[in-house]
Amino acid sequence: MSTSHRDNGIEVEGLVREFKKGPRAVDGIDFAVAPGEIYGFLGPNGAGKSTTVLMLTTLLPPTAGTARVAGHDIVAGAAEVRASIGVALQDAALDPLLTGSEHMRLQTALQGVPKADRKRRGMELIERVGLADAADRKVGGYSGGMKRRLDLALALVHGPRLLFLDEPTTGLDPSSRSDLWDEVARLAREDGTTVFLTTQYLEEADVLADRVGIIDAGRIVAEGTPEALKAQIGRPALEIVPADIAQRDAAAEVLARFGEAAPAPPNAAAVRLTGGNDALAEVVRSLDAEGVRIADFQLHAPSLDDVFLAKTGKKLGGEDETGEHAAVAETPPAGPAGEREPVGSGSPR
C-alpha cells in the first residue's frame, strides 16, 4: 500500500485493537481511502466496524499498526486528526436539554469556529439539514431522523475535509434514510469531502459508496467497488418454487444440470446459472419436460448481499447461511460454499 502523504484520505496498515481478556476486535486490517471518495465499511454487529472508526477518529488508541487520517498519524498527530475530521457516531450523542441551535452554538465553540461566524455557520447548517423549523425545540423531543440530521450538521461545523459516519441511518425510516443519503452524496460530490461510512445496510453501501470494504471477525475479507465485488460473484441465481412441494427434489435435480446449487427457502430450489441468463429458457423447458409445475420463480442478479454471503458465509444480519433462518431469509440466494473464503482468512486483494 502506498504510504504517500494524502491530505484528505485515509491510509491504514496492520491496524489492531485488542481488548483485555477479549478477542482481537480489529485484527490487522489494511486499506486506503482516496480523497473525495465515499468508502463503505460493511460488516455485521461485532465485526470491528465501530472499533475501527473509534481508532481512526483518535477516540481509541490502537494496540498495533498505524493509520494516517488527513495526512496525520492517529497517535502522534491525534490533535491534528481531530481538527481535520467530522464524526457522527452510531448513537447520536445529543443533550436532550439543549435545543438544536444551542447544540450548534456548543459545537461551533468546541471546534473553535471564530465567534463572529458561529451563529451564521450554525443556522446555515441547521437549514441545510432541514431543521430550521425545529431549531429552537429541545432535542429531547426530536425524532430519530431529526437527531441523525442534527448530528450530521454538528459534524460539519468546522468544515471537515473528512467525515466519519458510523451507521448513520440505523433505525431511520426509509424517507429519513434517503434524505441522509442525498446529503452525504452531496457532500462528497460538491464539497469534495472524503466520507468513511460504516453500515449494516448493503443497499446503503451500494447506493452511496465508491468502494466497499467488508469486515468480518476483525479482518477485511473483501474490498473493491460494488460493481467489481458483484462481478466476482458473477452469475445470476434462479430460484424455483414448485406448485407441489413434493416436486421440490425433482426441481432441484433439473436445476442441478444448469449450475451449482444455491441456498433457497425450504419450499424452493435454487441454482447459480453457469450459462447466465441465456440458460433461463432451457431451464423452463426442462422443468416442463420433467412435469414439474412452477408456482413461482425469481431471477436474482448478484447483489452486495451475495458478495457478503460469499465472502463471510453469513448473512449481514448475523445468521449463518446454513441456518434455518438463512434458508428462509428474504435476501436473494448467493453463491455456493465453494466460492466462499473461510471467515477471517484475510483480504482476497
Added chain:
Amino acid sequence: MRRFADVTGAVWWRSIHNFLTNPAFFLPSIIFPLFFFTAFAGGLSSVGDVPGFDFPAGYTAFQFCFVLLQASAFGGVFTGFGIASDFESGFARRMMLAAPNRLAILAGYLLVALTRAAIVITVLTVVALIAGMEVTGGPLDLFGMLLLAAILSLTATLFAAGVAFRTRTIQAGPAMQMPVFLVLFLAPVYVPVELLSGWVEAVAQVNPVTPLIEAARGLISGDAIDGLLAYGIGAGLLVVFAAWAVSGLRRAEAAGG
C-alpha cells in the same frame, strides 16, 4: 491556548446553561445548603451556649462556615455526576473529538464547579445575613474564606472527576458522594474540635478538612488562623486529586471515552 479556552468555555457554557435553566438541577443545589444551614444554625443554636464554646461571631456564623464549605464540596460532587452522565450518554465523546487537548474538558468542569459554588454561596450568604449572621472578619479575611471554599470545591470536583473518568457511569454516584460526605461530617461540624471527645475527636484531629473548616471559622470572625496549615493542606489536596483526575482522564481516553 485559544483552542484550550474554546473547549473549556464550551464545556462550562453547556453545564451552566443546563444548571440555570432546569429547576430540577438548580433548586436542589440551593435548597439543600439552605436546609442544612437552617437546621444547623437555627435548630441547634443553643449548642452555642454550651460551656467552652467560645466563638465571637456567634453560632450562626459558626455553622455558616461549615455549610459554605459543604455546599462547595457537594457542588464538586454534583459536577462529577455530570461528568459520569456525559460518559454514560456518549456526550463526552463529542467533547473528546473536538478537544485538541482533553485537559481542557476537565478545566471546563472545574470552572463549572466554581460557578455553581459561587451561585450557591451568594444565595447562602444573603440568607445568612438576613437571618442576622454576624461577620466580624475584614474583607481580606472573607476573601481568604472564599478561597478555602474554592479549594474545597475544586478538590471535590477533581476527586469526583477521577471516579467518573474511571467508571464512566452515573451508577458510580455513591462512590463520589459517600467519601466526601463522610470526610465532611467527620470534621467538627457542630462544635469546635476542642469540645469533641472519643473517637469522633480522634478522627476529626486527623481529618484533612478540619483545618480548613477551622480556618474558615477563624476568618469569618477575624480570629488568627493557622493559614500555613490550612492553605498548605488545601494545596496538597489539590495536587493529589489533580493527579487522580488527570490519570482518570487518561484511562478514559485509553478506553475510548
